[in-house]
Amino acid sequence: MTDEQDARARELIERAAAKWPLRILHVLSDAGAPLRFSRLMERVEGISQKVLTQTLRTLERDGLIIRTLYPQVPPRVEYELTPLGRDLLMQVAALWRWIVERLGDFDARKAVRLTVAGV
Structure with missing residues (x-):
């Protein structure tokens, strides 16, 4: 992987993992x-x-959703997932399940740190 590819991949991960993008993709998927x-x-x-x-524009620019404008009065705009967006959600779901299955491990480690710190 080149430095440029690495930077691009990190940029995409950071954008996808921001507060709203995955939530919006999930809502579109559930719909x-x-x-x-x-x-x-x-x-x-x-x-x-x-x-x-702003988030919808970014998701569209990244190819994760499609924005369809219907030329009527008033204009109607709809959003839907692309195959790339669906695939991203499937990959994130695997990570989500891994984290949820290990919440007890994370909580136990946090408790140990708090105990050692005297909190």
């Missing part, structure tokens, strides 16, 4: 059909309109 912006706003609790817009 099983394209969703309008307003439906996404309802289902992604706590996100602002501005952040949702």
